[in-house]
Amino acid sequence: MTSPVLARPEVRSSRGAFAALLCAVLSFSLLQTMVIPALPDLRAEFHTSSSVMAWVLSAFLLTSSVGTVLLGRLGDMVGKKRMMLVSLAILGLGTLMSALAFSAEMLIAGRAVQGLGAATFPLAFGLVRDIFHRDQVPVAIGTISAVFGIGFGVGLVIPGPLLDHLGWQWIFWVSLIAVAIAFAAVAASITETPVRRPGRIDWPGAILVTAGLAAVLLAISQARAWTLPAIAALLGCGAVALVVFVMVERRASEPLIDLSMLGRRPVLGANLVALLIGFGLYGAFSLVPQFVQTPTSAGYGFGATPTESGLFLLPMALTMLVAGPVAGWLGARSGSKRTLVAACTIGVAGFAVIAAGLDCAWIIATGAGIIGVGVGFSFSSVVNLVVSAVEPNETGQATAVNTIVRTLGGSLGAQAAPAIVTSTLATGTSFPAESGYTTAFIVSAVVMAAAALVLPVVGIPGRGGMARRRRNGSWSYPAGNSR
Template sequence: MAAPATTTAPPARAVNTSAMVAALCLSGTVVALQQTLVVPLLPDFPEILGTTTGNASWLVTSTLLVGAVATPIVSRLADMIGKRRMMVVCMLVMVAGSVIAALRPNFALVVTGRALQGFAAALIPVGISILRDELPREKVPSAVALMSATLGIGGGIGLPASGLIYEHLGWQAIFWGSAAIGVALIVAVLVIVPESAIRTRGRFDYLGAVLLSVALTSLLLAISKGGTWGWTSERTLGLFLVALVILVVWVPFELRVNQPIVDIRTSTRRPVLLTNIASLLVGFAMFGNLLATTQQLQLPVSTGYGFGTTVVVAGLYMLPSSLAMVVFAPVSAGIIRRSGAKITLIIGCLLLAVGYVARVFLTAAVWQVILGATIVSVGTAIGYAAMPTLIMRAVPITETASANGLNTLLRAVGTSTSSAAVAAALSSVTIDVDGATLPSLEAFQDIFWIAAVASLVAAAVAFALPPPQRLAAGAGISEPAKAVPDGEVKGEGREHEIVVRGVVLHDDRRPIRHAVVSVLSTEGESVDWSRADNDGSYSVVLPGPGRYIVVSSAEGWAPRSEILEFTGAATKQHIRLTEPLSLCGTITTGGRPLGQALVSVTRPTGESVATVRTDLAGHYRIPVPPTGRYILTVVDPHTQWVRSRQVPIIAAQSNTVDIDVESDDLSAAARHVLPGVGL
């Protein structure tokens, strides 16, 4: 990999933050529109396109699959080559897909166009990352909350809007409209949104991207089509097996590659891992509300609990829940600022559970169904608002897009699983109405109970998140990095940000892989951190010039901390770790140094760890092994006497074990007399 660049961010141009937030949130709404665009048309598409009902479902499945695969790849590229650039690329692909789908009533072309529209799914994580880079810190929570809510907002608007357009202008007008919106947003993003100078350098992980794409496609295809093909069919089980095998290969590969498509080490950190698990569960719970509500509203009145509405009317009934997400986006930001992102996520999950329990019993009237659906949407809005904040607080600033991309991907896995679960429940618990087999009320109640349980589990996962880092009393704000309480992402004063790059080196100038570099303000508040790649390269983002505490650590090395002064002109900072951690000591005999003695370390299970000889002063030194208990054996080169001692090792520090052969011999004899007495 090429040496890290030494350039700093150019002076930021004047940005209309309100216009930028509006443009990015509209882009996020487009994502949800692509997911619900064709839902009202699915019953008619078999006739329009001359295909079967099963084939017509690919108009939804193809968008879902491509969106899931594209999100982590586009997000990683956004961190590497530019966030605005990748947003524009995604929208260009979406516009191309819309035009292809609108050209003619050909099934293959429409499916191809729908697949290309799936690229829009990456707009939300990339847009959230842009908000972090460009907005003043105090405005980030509310903007992120609003953009997170756009997924539900667009979904609620898309159902009635596409139905109305289809009835009055025809099915192709839906795709032409999508293309026109995409073109308008491309212009808006190019004019309004600045390109972030915060980048992750390195080479793109092509093989990792291919492996992840195949694994995700196999997994989501099995989940999406399992109900149609049969969950125990060879095709479904084969796809699950392919996904499992590839993931087993992919994870170790990502741990070794220099610039992984997904940073496994960062993703398995407790805050990131638990937030992603909660995202999957909330995505599962949220999507059940959309699917079940529209179907319940459309079922015949003769079922005893249906309301016989059309698709368009059912979509209009969903508007209150969509508007609730708009209203509660700023409320969510206020909760984050006052109570922290962790508490906000717990509140959102608990509201989801309350809403679904209410839905079990509120079935007698349309207003009751709308009320239950709206409570669920409020919980979704609050929960979704907290997740990007939790992610951005726990990952390096240079990886915010890719980290949010993974979080968005897991939401998609949750929604896909929810879709399969809803379909299974509605098809397995049925009643006969006028000769037709329809879902029973108990089927919907089962869905609501399952979603409520998923919401409670998500709340429990959120509760297990580590507590936020609190500030010491009296922390001043005159330092370069101000306080960063829970609920606020790292970094402020975006126009003065400095990207610092460098290499973590051995004392002999060889790079140290996977070292961790943490930057603190002089008051002790966290600023940013980075994990060095295989070439020892790291990068951190500072909110401005000034003095910072830089703490560096790596496995097998004593940590180093220093206070460094950074200016806008100096952005390359190499770090040297000079003290390797070791197991060391002195071997003596009768108090005299024992030179050339053989010192061997083995595990209690028999494996050899290391063998060295002492110098003329009797000193030995061995790289510190992993934490555990070991057998240290000493061989006197003159008498060939052998002595062994069990020693505990702590890998995070150097360990000193001195042995006098003669006194150790006496201690060994004493142990024969007094079993159980240790050295």
């Protein structure tokens, strides 16, 4: 069954819809990181331990994997605008719960509800493909990807002044205002599109993939807090659940995730690269603020306040804003594969600059700006590769899986980077040695280089190779590009 052909929308309505999608993506991406600078204040406020506070991040991560899959699939079935509004409503509810939290447990519950709104990201890509003319899609996806990355970085900058002058609750009140604006904008500016993939929810598959992803992500997020046997058992249970999920999906008449779609080489390759990029890029977001806030008594660092440390990431946010749309424009002309190779190469350069200049503030800021170009290019190019390799009615689940894979990579990076940094102590202090940061940034550079080298191996087609057509109910690619 082919998808309906959509008429090109009027420019005015397209601009309004695009602005609404940017608001939706930004409102979610901010919440991923805004809470990180507030963790010390929250720990003191609720008189609890660091291990309990870790659940403020882990709960969000776990439920986001569930929400991304289920709501992304429902968007393909019943309408992407409708499910976008549901996602934003859930996001707003969780944010309100977090702002009103009177205990660590209530805050963790609020963060868990927030995570269910993660489908805003894949749904936004699906709506772009449904609403816009195909020539506009790469740049639109590039801009949305850039805004997502900007929100991730700016989320580390905004909390500083809020914590200094208003209190931790205002992190969530500001976020709630952003979510409310996004909800109103989507409701008013976007018309539901007719692209559908009729069916029903495969509940056995949903339960299995939820259990598998939750177990794996939980094991990763708690790797430094729990014992090795507990982590190994959790990873084993997660792996078993995911294997059974694959077996069930292969036999299901209406699977939750079309495994044959994920097996297409462009989709499989893009997801593998997304995993590596997620791992490699996390170091910039997490380690730069930690490094610059280190007191100078440790023999390095700048003793920066939370507000000042956020300024080191400001160049990254600015370059991402420009890089995302540029990547979409370049991808439409020379192919997203080439743009993605460039993204990884630029990321390598950025991490190398920071690793070589940790004693100089302006070099760190410059390196962050270079990495921002790599982030903007990579987020845009990966999604464009996925979107161009699937049918319009598969966009929701395809981009949802890609988001989850990048989350898995980021989760691994979130554990690996601090472990590398803390592997050695500075002489005569309780702080990590500066060499630990240097090593961590070099590891990120190596992973980004590996992502660039993987691209030719996994056989992602270049420009023209993504052109495809339905023939006798099966996928076919131009000569020279394998399925």
